[in-house]
Amino acid sequence: DVKVTQSSRYLVKRTGEKVFLECVQDMDHENMFWYRQDPGLGLRLIYFSYDVKMKEKGDIPEGYSVSREKKERFSLILESASTNQTSMYLCASAPGGVSDTQYFGPGTRLTVL
Amino acid sequence: AQSVTQPDIHITVSEGASLELRCNYSYGATPYLFWYVQSPGQGLQLLLKYFSGDTLVQGIKGFEAEFKRSQSSFNLRKPSVHWSDAAEYFCAVGAREYGNKLVFGAGTILRVKS
Numbered sequence: 001d002v003k004v005t006q007s008s009r010y011l012v013k014r015t016g017e018k019v020f021l022e023c024v025q026d027m028d029h030e031n032m033f034w035y036r037q038d039p040g041l042g043l044r045l046i047y048f049s050y051d052v053k054m055k056e057k058g059d060i061p062e063g064y065s066v067s068r069e070k071k072e073r074f075s076l077i078l079e080s081a082s083t084n085q086t087s088m089y090l091c092a093s094a095p096g097g098v099s100d101t102q103y104f105g106p107g108t109r110l111t112v113l
Numbered sequence: 114a115q116s117v118t119q120p121d122i123h124i125t126v127s128e129g130a131s132l133e134l135r136c137n138y139s140y141g142a143t144p145y146l147f148w149y150v151q152s153p154g155q156g157l158q159l160l161l162k163y164f165s166g167d168t169l170v171q172g173i174k175g176f177e178a179e180f181k182r183s184q185s186s187f188n189l190r191k192p193s194v195h196w197s198d199a200a201e202y203f204c205a206v207g208a209r210e211y212g213n214k215l216v217f218g219a220g221t222i223l224r225v226k227s
Contacts, residue, residue, distance in 0.1 A: 004156070031213055040122065042203060043157075043217040050213060058214065090156060098207035098214065099145050099164055104156030 002027045004105035006091055012111045019078040021108050023091030029103075030096055032074035034058075034066060037088040037107070049074055081112045115140050117206050119218035126194050127226045134189040134221050136204030146187040147205040147215065148178055157203065163187065174198070199225045 007022035025032065031050050035043040035058075045058030047066040055066050063085060067075045074093075078085055088109050092102040118137045126132050138144060145164050149157040161172025168180040178189045187204060201222045205215040 033214070035217075040219055042117075042119075042219040043205075045214055045216075048214055056212070092157075094213070096213075098209055098212065099162075101147075101159045101162065102157075102215065104149075104158070106154070106156045 002029075002093070002103040004091060004093055004103050006089075006105040006108050008108050009106065010109050010111075012113065013081050014113050015082060017078075017081050017112075019081050019110065019112075021076040021078075021089055021091075021110070023074045023076070023093075023105055024072055025074075025093035025103070026072065027093065027095070027103070028071065029093040030071075031094040031100075032068065033092040033094070033102065034064075034074065034076045035090045035092065036060065037090055043090065046076065081110075083112050086110060086112045115206065115208070115211060115216045117204055117216050117218040119202075119204055119221050121221045122219070123222045123224065125224040125226060128196050129193050132189075132191045132194045132198070132223070134202050134204075134223070136187045136189065136218060138185050138187065138204075138206045140185075140206055140208055142208035142210040145207045146178075146180060147207075148172065148176070148187075148189050149203045149205060149217075150174075150200050151203065151220075152200045160189070160202075194223075194225055196225045196227060199223055 033048040049068040091105040094100040148160040204218040207215040
């Protein structure tokens with residue numbers, strides 16, 4: 001079974017803090033994704049990575065950055081957290097192209113106070 | 114621009130009744146179509162996907178979906194709903210022309226009445 005794990009299920013941070021969300025996959029997948037999930041808006045792509053040290057902006061990259069130093073690990077960074085970044089964050093991985101199934105982690109619910 | 118519409122935010126059905134969840138898309142290329150399900154407190158799981166061939170595709174948990182190119186739709190169906198099907202369902206669309214990423218609909222929350 002493919003396993004995608006996220007470092008925290010729940011996280012509470014203060015405005016202005018630097019926040020790291022970690023995601024690890026154990027299936028040697030090429031592609032990894034970070035989404036933000038908000039009620040009524042579905043999932044919106046923040047960033048994705050198709051190889052180590054490679055990244056591409058998704059639809060809502062503002063206020064976020066990412067890091068992929070190892071194939072299995074993809075980190076999402078909020079340089080200076082703001083209250084409008086309170087959300088559910090989902091990580092996913094996929095073996096290859098757009099036709100491949102994406103496998104999701106359980107999510108991190110981030111609250112910024 | 115690519116877009117995916119799930120017109121129903123909430124749907125309530127009785128256990129044992131049939132279900133249809135709607136999905137419409139707007140894409141300038143041949144789409145790859147997916148349905149994912151998210152049970153409470155969990156990540157998303159793939160139900161089924163369509164690329165080409167037979168327009169009626171079978172998935173897990175007794176779900177099926179039909180691709181209708183003329184209507185730009187990919188509706189999800191189940192003949193008899195179980196209480197465990199209560200979840201949020203997401204339609205997603207991708208195309209090679211737009212890279213290795215999917216566009217998701219807003220989701221439909223399914224409630225099952227006993």
